[in-house]
Each structure stands twice: as structure tokens, then as C-alpha cells.
Amino acid sequence: MTNETTYLENLLNNRKVVRNYKKTSLEDTKLKNISKFSIKIPTAGFSRGIEILNTFDVKKIKNVSKIFNEDNFIKDGKSPWISNSLALFFILLNEEAYHHRYSKNDKTNAVNSKDWDVPYWYVDAGAAMMNCILLIEEKELSSGFMGLHNIDRKKIHEEFKIPDTYQIIGMITAGVEDSNTDISKNKHNKKKLIHNEFFSR
Numbered sequence: 048m049t050n051e052t053t054y055l056e057n058l059l060n061n062r063k064v065v066r067n068y069k070k071t072s073l074e075d076t077k078l079k080n081i082s083k084f085s086i087k088i089p090t091a092g093f094s095r096g097i098e099i100l101n102t103f104d105v106k107k108i109k110n111v112s113k114i115f116n117e118d119n120f121i122k123d124g125k126s127p128w129i130s131n132s133l134a135l136f137f138i139l140l141n142e143e144a145y146h147h148r149y150s151k152n153d154k155t156n157a158v159n160s161k162d163w164d165v166p167y168w169y170v171d172a173g174a175a176m177m178n179c180i181l182l183i184e185e186k187e188l189s190s191g192f193m194g195l196h197n198i199d200r201k202k203i204h205e206e207f208k209i210p211d212t213y214q215i216i217g218m219i220t221a222g223v224e225d226s227n228t229d230i231s232k233n234k235h236n237k238k239k240l241i242h243n244e245f246f247s248r
């Protein structure tokens with residue numbers, strides 16, 4: 048046993064959502080395998096209802112930043128985030144894949160996926176999100192995550208031809224942090240979130 052921090056522990060320790068990226072360009076192949084490995088997740092019942100759509104296209108990235116009303120944020124003094132991203136990754140949910148899987152004969156004794164107390168598709172989506180974030184960090188880039196709750200999500204469907212039967216869970220950004228506007232990290236570390244052997248406050 049050693050007290051040295053492992054590579055993965057370090058990556059997790061240093062990860063933070065970065066919302067300010069420098070304008071840079073991307074080495075063609077650097078992020079090409081991110082989606083391929085991000086999707087290596089367990090899914091409930093092996094339903095495989097989580098998919099990833101990525102874009103490296105500067106014009107499409109710019110269009111997405113407009114859909115997210117980034118100009119308004121910049122007017123309010125915030126830094127460019129989405130528009131300076133090198134790549135965007137959308138985590139997509141095909142909920143029907145779960146219901147289809149759980150309608151099969153070997154699942155007749157399982158709770159119907161429409162009655163799940165915990166909708167496992169969100170668990171699976173989170174796993175893909177974290178894989179994606181860590182793979183981006185491994186490439187020594189910064190990552191961010193953005194929900195679509197404040198925007199017209201139909202416009203993202205249109206931009207990328209995503210069928211209406213899919214739900215976009217969120218968007219991961221990859222970019223080079225503009226360190227001039229760095230914000231402090233690990234700001235929530237004091238809150239007790241880990242319980243050893245027994246739950247305790």
C-alpha cells in the first residue's frame with residue numbers, strides 16, 4: 048500500500064466545470080475517440096438506450112452557442128464558453144429502448160420500466176457524462192456541462208437532426224481554459240457527503 052495519489056484520483060481531484068475557454072483550434076484527432084469510449088457504460092438490463100452525438104464543426108458549435116444565447120451572457124460580462132469549445136458532446140436518451148428491453152420474456156418478473164422508482168436511464172446517462180468528462184480531462188483539456196432547461200431544445204434537435212423520440216440529457220463542452228478568468232475550485236469540499244459504515248451528520 049502506498050499513499051501516493053493515483054492518476055485517476057488526481058484527475059478526479061482536479062476536475063471542475065470550466066465555463067471560460069480560449070479561442071483555439073483542435074488537433075484533428077485529439078478528441079476523435081472520446082464518444083467511442085464514453086459510451087462504454089453499463090445500462091440497466093443492457094438496454095443500451097444512451098447514445099452520444101458529438102460535433103467538432105466550428106460553424107455548428109457557433110450555432111449552438113447562439114441557441115444557448117451566449118451573446119447575452121457575454122454582454123453581462125461573462126467569458127465565451129460554448130462558442131470557444133473545441134468539441135461538444137450531447138448525451139441522448141432513447142427511453143423506448145429501456146421499455147422495449149423490459150418487455151422481453153426474461154424480464155416478466157422484473158418491475159416494469161414504466162414503474163421504476165428510480166428511472167435508471169438517468170443513472171446510465173450520468174455514467175456516460177462522467178466518462179466523457181474524464182476522457183476530456185485526460186487529454187489535458189477542460190470540460191463543462193450544460194443542461195438544456197433554459198433554452199429552446201427543439202433548435203438543438205433541428206441543428207443535429209436528432210429525432211423527437213430522443214431526449215437530450217445535456218451537453219458536455221471541451222476546451223482550453225482561459226486561465227485569466229479562473230475561478231476557485233473545490234469550493235464545496237466542506238459539506239459532508241461521505242458516510243463511513245453508518246450514516247452520520
Ligand SMILES: Cc1cc2nc3c(=O)[nH]c(=O)nc-3n(C[C@H](O)[C@H](O)[C@H](O)COP(=O)(O)O)c2cc1C
Pocket residue numbers: 062063064065066192193194195217233
Ligand atoms: C446534471 C447537471 C446539470 C448542470 N447544468 C448546468 C447548467 O445548465 N449550467 C452550468 O453552468 N452548469 C451546469 N452544471 C454544472 C454544475 O453547476 C457544476 O458541476 C457545479 O457547479 C459544481 O462545480 P464543479 O463541477 O466545478 O465542482 C450542471 C451539472 C450537472 C451534473
